[in-house]
Amino acid sequence: MVISARALNRSTLARQLLLEREPLDVVEAVRRVVALQAQQHASPYLALWNRIDGFDPASLDTALAGRRLAKSTLMRVTLHLVDAADFGVFREAMEPTLRAARLGDARFRAAGIGPEETAGLVAGLLEYTGRPRADAEARAWAEERLGVPLEAPAWRMLRQYAPLWHAPVPGPWSFGARHTWAGPGTPPRLADPKAADAGLRVLLLRYLAGFGPASVADMAQFTMATRSRVRAAVRALDGELEELAGPEGAVLFDVPGAPRPDEDTPAPPRLMAMWDSVLLAYADRGRVIPPEYRREVIRVNGDVLPTLLVDGRVAGVWRAVAGGIEATAFHGLPEAVWEGLAAEAVSLTALLADRDPLVYRRYDHWWARGFLAADTRLLGPG
Template sequence: MTPPSPRALNRATLARQLLLERADLTVPEAVRRVVALQAQHPASPYVALWNRVARFDPADLDAALADRVVVKASLLRIALHLVHAEDYETVHTAMQPSLRAARLHDPRFAVSGISIDEAHALVPYLLAYAAGPRTGAELEAWVDARVPETPRGAWWALRTFAPLHHVPTGGPWSFGTSASYVAAGTDALPRVTTAFDDALPTLVRRYLEGFGPASVADVSQVAMIPRARVRAAVKTLGDTVDRFAGPDGAELLDVPGAPRPDEDVPAPPRLLGMWDETLLAYADRSRVVPPDVRPLVTRSNGDVLPTVLVDGYVVGVWRPVAEGVEVTTYRSVPDEAWPALEAEARSLVAFLAGRDPAPFARYGHWWAKLPAGDVRTIGAA
């Protein structure tokens, strides 16, 4: 086949991430469709679903989280994500080597004074204790009683790689600043390499369903899994995935029959929340974030600011202000795009007003460090 253009890849991503048109789906169906929603900030998945689901009611996500149909845990890129409950075990198992390596080989774990094997041995007992919801303080105290000298490093590692779900604690976005946890429903932790390797092909396929076409490098980056393991998983998938050359000649992978819209399909403006997964899901993020804009929206410590999407690409950042939504753009925005952006901003202001008018306010300090751009305030009531 003719290699797809960069713009065609952009449209494929937007289609699968429900950003070409808001979908008439339930919250669990939408989460399953997009595979994973970044949840480092509690408000982010709510803003993500507002961008993707027609007539999205945040109470529906509250309910899905309370019922554990959608779950929150440390998963892709060792970061907090929401996934459909039926995807959790596969993703968590495939991610185990990465989750463990990121914690158990870190000096912050080493100060605990216990070995890796001793940390693993704690897991079944920790999960039994967390059979019902437990606060982070309760679980740290539980670890403290078993690692009495320097327990903090042990709990810091366990809370990331053990099969634990975050428990909703209330507040405007289901989760507050103090985390609570509950066992994910398994009483053991997979430690056999074959278990990881068996789960990885499914993770690769799920990733392609939500973000393909993509390369081995893309899968490796989003999951923080070595490329050799990804290649082995792709080999296992055999002819159940398509293989073709990308714009630069590198091999791309995809799921047969997955949406690949024409590159000329219109992409409506969107106001994405912090750390929207679409911006982070590739080794080459220029699929959605132009290289000249990326250092402006991705700050030095990894914070990814709320972004403005026009014609499928990030053109700037946004933040709520008293008069509506302040938009700062660093690329030219066509005159005809502003009415649609205005409508999005009005809808966003109304959406946030019901919960928290300024959910990302703690990151406002970054605006003082941004270069001058075209600043407009839109979306006034």
């Protein structure tokens, strides 16, 4: 079967709940979309607002407080929000990547902590965080266990490697600048190659269900697992996957029965969160981001700006300002699209009003530098 670039876009939108908001529980929604990028505290809330019909941010607060959702370092060695029931197998899948990226980092190796000592330190840290511990408490515990000071970079590598959850704290978005750590309850199996390989197979099946069809390169990009590991996992899944031909003959894989809407299916406008997963889940980001706009929205230091999604693809950026949402389009948009974006802006402004009306304001410096702009408008209640 051959699938076009536009049909791939519509498959992504359907599976990511972006063709139509659905009346889902927050945990089910997170599970459906696999994981939400979460290094910016507000982004999971905005991502779910884009996907759930009648989204109430308090429902996400409650799910986090009740440990039904977990925020931890996972895919691409970045923070993600996942269904707590998925955390163990996802973390096992990511073990080789996280071990290499964090315990193999020169800043951790400089601490001189050997493999056995590290394993004992991680196990003890998970036990110590059986109840939530402030970052300073957890670091002090580790230093006492080691009997020597632990430099800040080495501690950062250790806490990102350890399968710790971010515990909710008071604030508009359940998390803040000061971290509090909690153990996962049942620790995942670390340094176990069989668990890692089995976990990767599960994660790739879930990825394809949430983002497919996709190539080996796409799967490696989403996880930051090596392509050799991904290829081996795909081979092991022989018989469970369908193979398709993508644009320019690309070999793509998918799970049978997953939605593949017609390429002409309408896609409503959306105001996407910073670092939304649909912008980062593929090696071929052209599925959602036109190549000429990539540098406009993905900045050299890794910031992925909040975007306008029009007809399923990035068409500009937005920011919250006094009075509403300032939307900057990179090309001319029909008035009907602006009307749709304005309706989204009214809804988003209402969501932000009780939480953080100027969300993402620390990134306003990118607007001072200017964009490839065709049209900028203030959208909102007024």
